Amino acid sequence: MKQRPVSCGLLVLLGALATPASTPHAQSSPLSIVWPTGEGDPVEALVSLDADDDDDDGVPDLAAPPSDDDEVVRVTVRNVTTGAVRVSVEGGVRIVTPGGLATSFNAPVREGRAEVLLVGVAASARARDASVTLSAGAESQRVELTVVAATMLDGHNAPRFAHRDAVGLSHEITTDETLPRRASWGEVSGDVDNVRVEVWDPGASSQATARVEALGTSASVGLAPGALRGQIAGLALARPTSGLPHRSGFVRLVGDDLDLRAPGVQGQTLLVGLRDRVRVHYQRPGVAGEATGDLRVGRPGNEDGPLAARRARWHIVVLRQRGDRTGPVVGNDDEGALRIARRQVSIANEVYLQCAMTWGDPERADVTVAEPARDALLSVGDNDGLAAAGGAVRVMVNSVAVGPVQLQPGWRPIDTARALATAMRARGFTVRVTENPRTDYGAWGSADLVARDRSGHLASFAPVGTNPLSTDAQQSVAIGRVDLRDGIDEFNNLNSASGTLEERALVKPLGDDDPRTVDLLVINRFARGTRIGEAFVEGAAGTWVNGLLIDRAGISAEREAWTQSHEAGHILLDQPWHPDNMGPDRPWLLMDADASLAAVTGPKRLTVDECARIHQRSGVDAVPGLLERYDTVRVSPRASEFAAWPAAPLYPREGDARDVAAQPTNTAVTTGPADVSSTEAGVTLRR
Numbered sequence: 022m023k024q025r026p027v028s029c030g031l032l033v034l035l036g037a038l039a040t041p042a043s044t045p046h047a048q049s050s051p052l053s054i055v056w057p058t059g060e061g062d063p064v065e066a067l068v069s070l071d072a073d074d075d076d077d078d079g080v081p082d083l084a085a086p087p088s089d090d091d092e093v094v095r096v097t098v099r100n101v102t103t104g105a106v107r108v109s110v111e112g113g114v115r116i117v118t119p120g121g122l123a124t125s126f127n128a129p130v131r132e133g134r135a136e137v138l139l140v141g142v143a144a145s146a147r148a149r150d151a152s153v154t155l156s157a158g159a160e161s162q163r164v165e166l167t168v169v170a171a172t173m174l175d176g177h178n179a180p181r182f183a184h185r186d187a188v189g190l191s192h193e194i195t196t197d198e199t200l201p202r203r204a205s206w207g208e209v210s211g212d213v214d215n216v217r218v219e220v221w222d223p224g225a226s227s228q229a230t231a232r233v234e235a236l237g238t239s240a241s242v243g244l245a246p247g248a249l250r251g252q253i254a255g256l257a258l259a260r261p262t263s264g265l266p267h268r269s270g271f272v273r274l275v276g277d278d279l280d281l282r283a284p285g286v287q288g289q290t291l292l293v294g295l296r297d298r299v300r301v302h303y304q305r306p307g308v309a310g311e312a313t314g315d316l317r318v319g320r321p322g323n324e325d326g327p328l329a330a331r332r333a334r335w336h337i338v339v340l341r342q343r344g345d346r347t348g349p350v351v352g353n354d355d356e357g358a359l360r361i362a363r364r365q366v367s368i369a370n371e372v373y374l375q376c377a378m379t380w381g382d383p384e385r386a387d388v389t390v391a392e393p394a395r396d397a398l399l400s401v402g403d404n405d406g407l408a409a410a411g412g413a414v415r416v417m418v419n420s421v422a423v424g425p426v427q428l429q430p431g432w433r434p435i436d437t438a439r440a441l442a443t444a445m446r447a448r449g450f451t452v453r454v455t456e457n458p459r460t461d462y463g464a465w466g467s468a469d470l471v472a473r474d475r476s477g478h479l480a481s482f483a484p485v486g487t488n489p490l491s492t493d494a495q496q497s498v499a500i501g502r503v504d505l506r507d508g509i510d511e512f513n514n515l516n517s518a519s520g521t522l523e524e525r526a527l528v529k530p531l532g533d534d535d536p537r538t539v540d541l542l543v544i545n546r547f548a549r550g551t552r553i554g555e556a557f558v559e560g561a562a563g564t565w566v567n568g569l570l571i572d573r574a575g576i577s578a579e580r581e582a583w584t585q586s587h588e589a590g591h592i593l594l595d596q597p598w599h600p601d602n603m604g605p606d607r608p609w610l611l612m613d614a615d616a617s618l619a620a621v622t623g624p625k626r627l628t629v630d631e632c633a634r635i636h637q638r639s640g641v642d643a644v645p646g647l648l649e650r651y652d653t654v655r656v657s658p659r660a661s662e663f664a665a666w667p668a669a670p671l672y673p674r675e676g677d678a679r680d681v682a683a684q685p686t687n688t689a690v691t692t693g694p695a696d697v698s699s700t701e702a703g704v705t706l707r708r
Contacts, residue, residue, distance in 0.1 A: 063309035079660025112151025113143030141168035148224025169312035176215035251292030322650035330651035376632035394530035398501035402434030406463035412493030438468035458518035501526025508548035536645035540568035
């Protein structure tokens with residue numbers, strides 16, 4: 022037998038060497054094993070129970086580990102003088118081979134090295150009840166293994182399984198009583214979206230620690246795959262008896278920095294993004310290896326459940342004050358305006374993560390800076406919607422005179438608009454006619470025309486010489502003009518469905534005419550100062566749907582009033598009203614009418630019911646559908662086999678049914694203080 026030092030400086034028995042000292046092999050280095058966590062020649066190591074679903078195919082990895090499985094242990098065998106390393110395993114460990122999982126395998130050797138892939142398929146009942154033996158020639162090493170399960174529970178202590186479950190953002194105020202500051206082993210929280218770490222390691226002491234982190238994936242918005250978004254290190258774990266798994270206190274997943282740094286819950290908040298991996302890391306002091314387990318934030322977009330990932334899209338236009346050399350209405354220049362607009366996309370992502378949805382990468386958002394169109398809208402019967410008495414309309418479209426178009430008595434505004442459109446088309450223009458809803462005091466709805474020349478450019482309207490646009494004594498014809506110098510004339514409760522003439526003259530030429538996007542126009546201010554944002558909602562059958570206006574005050578209150586996200590909420594919910602107009606005031610809700618507070622109790626929460634309504638009224642099956650499937654994954658043909666897996670606990674959980682009051686008082690877990698950090702866009706923030 023031959024002894025040699027291991028990484029901790031102790032001498033351990035490694036195995037017999039059959040090669041005599043007089044042979045050429047006597048001077049070669051002995052067989053050496055390096056564990057992926059850096060330990061050399063360990064006598065004991067941990068292996069993860071591979072019960073997550075790294076490739077998102079609906080099959081637990083322990084049934085078919087993917088090639089890039091994070092729980093696969095890649096052991097390196099060095100100083101090999103034979104053509105292969107003989108590998109055999111016992112207990113709940115298997116060897117990952119090209120032909121599948123096996124209990125024995127000859128690993129090929131290249132340049133004196135071999136790589137052996139191990140995976141845990143059954144949790145250990147006792148410490149060291151599994152092992153791997155690696156042999157080359159007459160040399161052999163045996164490492165005793167414990168298969169450890171590291172996973173997460175929801176707020177009701179139900180296990181989450183990655184092949185069918187996900188974690189999601191909390192809908193509660195971060196610092197409220199639904200996040201327990203201390204939690205005994207069997208205690209539940211008032212918020213099912215809270216999570217806690219659970220680790221089964223039969224060889225551990227009663228106290229342990231874990232690390233939980235959020236990692237970007239290929240689908241994560243604005244974050245490179247594998248990049249750290251946030252983490253909680255030193256998360257305390259405890260168990261009341263040796264027959265139970267360890268548990269942490271409760272952790273709340275959050276989407277913004279205000280919630281991440283909420284007072285009084287340090288070490289209990291984790292910053293995440295849609296489709297991030299939330300990963301648990303566990304190590305036992307003095308033992309090689311670690312156990313890990315992943316859960317995604319939200320389910321794949323090809324699914325249809327409440328946590329299925331969805332995406333909405335903005336079309337953002339920041340206005341430039343026509344003739345004003347100071348540039349756009351926000352920002353010192355175009356670059357500054359674009360930066361401010363893209364920050365609005367980031368804020369919307371933070372808020373709507375509560376509903377498992379995103380607005381996409383802010384850097385790729387459709388954002389432009391543009392002047393209001395000049396005299397590009399012609400309106401018939403604005404405001405009053407009166408019928409024609411009889412007369413004629415003449416109008417210049419660019420430099421082309423159109424008309425006279427004779428009006429018949431009794432024609433509604435839409436009839437007159439269609440006749441004008443026919444005359445314009447005869448002169449080579451493309452014309453879009455839209456009918457507006459009737460104002461509360463109008464006879465009929467007004468109608469608007471927007472024309473384009475053969476090149477697709479907006480055409481402008483003007484009177485023919487000094488003649489009036491119309492000779493009709495009753496039905497008006499007017500050119501819509503936008504003048505930002507005195508602000509935008511906003512609608513009131515009587516004409517909210519139609520909007521004002523100036524609003525229509527602004528939005529109809531600049532909208533992208535795509536019913537699947539939300540138009541956001543940034544203006545300087547509203548003329549009467551009654552609001553800082555307006556939404557035009559499909560359910561209100563308005564003149565402009567799925568669009569909103571927000572002024573400089575609304576922009577400046579970005580994480581105080583969340584104006585843009587609030588107005589977008591009216592559109593996504595397809596609901597023009599406010600919940601506090603019809604019930605008790607809850608100023609922490611995003612859809613509150615008048616709340617404003619830059620704190621965790623500010624108006625940014627969406628309820629579970631509101632998220633369900635968004636998916637129903639604006640989801641992939643709605644017409645028009647404002648939400649699209651965010652990402653898709655390849656589902657395994659075997660996924661249906663595991664819909665109800667596991668049928669029994671993966672490791673002893675006999676204490677789950679115990680009365681909470683019977684738990685020893687000294688098993689309560691306090692989650693913080695801990696080393697908490699958040700990394701975004703290369704900047705590390707540390708408490």
